[in-house]
Amino acid sequence: xxxxxxxxxxxxxxxxxxxxxxxxxxxxxxxxxxxxxxxxxxxxxxxxxxxxxxxxxxxxxxxxxxxxxxxxxxxxxxxxxxxxxxxxxxxxxxxxxxxxxxxxxxxxxxxxxxx
Amino acid sequence: xxxxxxxxxxxxxxxxxxxxxxxxxxxxxxxxxxxxxxxxxxxxxxxxxxxxxxxxxxxxxxxxxxxxxxxxxxxxxxxxxxxxxxxxxxxxxxxxxxxxxxxxxxxxxxxxx
Numbered sequence: 282x283x284x285x286x287x288x289x290x291x292x293x294x295x296x297x298x299x300x301x302x303x304x305x306x307x308x309x310x311x312x313x314x315x316x317x318x319x320x321x322x323x324x325x326x327x328x329x330x331x332x333x334x335x336x337x338x339x340x341x342x343x344x345x346x347x348x349x350x351x352x353x354x355x356x357x358x359x360x361x362x363x364x365x366x367x368x369x370x371x372x373x374x375x376x377x378x379x380x381x382x383x384x385x386x387x388x389x390x391x392x393x394x395x396x
Numbered sequence: 397x398x399x400x401x402x403x404x405x406x407x408x409x410x411x412x413x414x415x416x417x418x419x420x421x422x423x424x425x426x427x428x429x430x431x432x433x434x435x436x437x438x439x440x441x442x443x444x445x446x447x448x449x450x451x452x453x454x455x456x457x458x459x460x461x462x463x464x465x466x467x468x469x470x471x472x473x474x475x476x477x478x479x480x481x482x483x484x485x486x487x488x489x490x491x492x493x494x495x496x497x498x499x500x501x502x503x504x505x506x507x508x509x
Contacts, residue, residue: 285439314496323400323486323499324440337495371440373497385497387432387440 283308285374285388293394294362302357302391304372312336313355314385315347316371324371330355331377359393367395398423400489402500409477410508417472417503419487426492429470431461434502435483443485446470457481479509 286305294300306313312331316324326339330349344360353374359366369392373385401420409415421427428447432440444455451463461472470487484504488497 312495316497316499321501323402323488323501324497326496326498329495331495339496384430384442384445386442389439 285372285386287370287372287388287391289391290389291392291394293396295396296362296364298362298395299358299360300362300393302359302370302372302393304355304357304374304388306353306355306372306374307386310374310376310386311353312375312377313349313353314373314375315355315357316373317341317366318369318371318390319365320368327357362395364395367393369393398489398491398498400487400498400500402485402487402503404503405501406504406506408506408508411479412476413507415472415474415477415481415505417485417487417505419470419472419500421468421470421487421489421498423468423489423491428490428492429461429463430488430490430497431455431459431470431472432486432488432499433483434486440486443472477505477507479507481505482507 288303314329315327318324328338329336333349346358349355369390371390372388375385399422403418430445431443446453454460484502486502487500
């Protein structure tokens with residue numbers, strides 16, 4: 282059974298640029314959630330995708346957007362990068378979605394640095 | 397708004413000492429509760445979870461946690477810590493019928509050999 286994988290591992294961008302982060306969910310999982318973990322903080326929920334539809338969103342601006350593909354992998358896109366977007370971005374996959382209880386399995390994260 | 401508080405930000409213990417990390421949440425409804433651990437250089441891993449039944453739950457590596465509904469708490473315990481328990485510990489809450497975890501800010505545990 283393959284776990285959650287994320288790419289790239291590290292990324293450096295400059296302010297104003299756009300970035301795409303990728304996540305492959307664990308085998309058999311149909312739900313992907315994205316979190317932002319700033320230094321010294323706990324992960325903050327960005328949004329969740331269930332069967333290719335956005336299923337819920339946290340308190341993040343519209344320049345944070347996402348996609349989920351038919352194979353349930355997912356992308357997180359951030360436009361007009363700001364310095365405060367520097368963080369570890371975590372992807373978590375689970376089976377269920379739609380409000381059902383489900384355990385989330387986390388990937389290793391992508392470390393984004395915005396200069 | 398829902399929130400999770402972890403009052404201990406940094407904890408330093410000697411090996412064989414007992415551990416208790418506090419976690420309190422604010423939400424009046426039914427919740428699912430989790431403790432995750434993040435070892436240096438590794439990703440978040442589930443230690444234990446509670447969603448119903450016996451309020452005392454046992455997880456991996458000798459950890460346990462007790463859900464006290466009246467106190468809105470889910471404290472993590474281990475009777476005797478090891479150097480390998482050095483890590484950051486996160487408490488998380490998912491309110492029933494929702495889709496997202498609310499995480500606490502984490503507790504960094506350092507165990508001295």
